[in-house]
Amino acid sequence: DIVMTQTPLSLSVTPGQPASISCKSSQSLLHSDGKTFLYWYLQKPGQSPQLLIYEVSSRFSGVPDRFSGSGSGTDFTLKISRVEAEDVGVYYCMQGLSLRTFGGGTKVEIK
């Protein structure tokens, strides 16, 4: 089974400042077709999860361009260039190479 490890567990960010979340997988998420099956979701307080990023770096429709994803193989990063109040919540990475596994989550709050 693929294990997903996120760091840090929580982040407190001043509005307008950047934020970065790391996600590491226990094995490469690169498929033989060339795609890397790594996704990022945000669960805002009291809401269902919402898709932010798919296949490492592609923003889903309607996701602001202050969100970006990067990485390869087993190491991935989600960056928020300038955090806004509406970005608070828990961020999860998820692998889709072998069924699905979520990381433990990173809680982002505003200072």
Place this chain on the structure above:
Amino acid sequence: EVQLVESGGGLVQPGESLRLSCAASGFTFRIYWMNWVRQAPGKGLEWVAIISPDGSAKYYVDSVKGRFTISRDNSKNSLYLQMNSLRAEDTATYYCARDDYWGRSPYWGQGSLVTVSS
């Protein structure tokens, strides 16, 4: 508009059974892979099960294999999760989620709370 509405949650005792339903609308249900994902109170997300568009392929997380069964009725645009031999650790909000491509799940329901307690 894509809508997924879960129902069937509630309070049950350990060892009992429960069936969750997810009513889908606003899209062609029969062509998409569908998932169940759960979240224990105050905890993170855990993927539970997935089913192919025609229902022929089903996969589960190890912790529910042999106890839970995912199914669908494409004529009723509905997804189900039959949960047997429930345990306290199955207590969670259960979400149904639709893939549009493998691994990519942009559409989620609002969740249905299952509480397993004596």
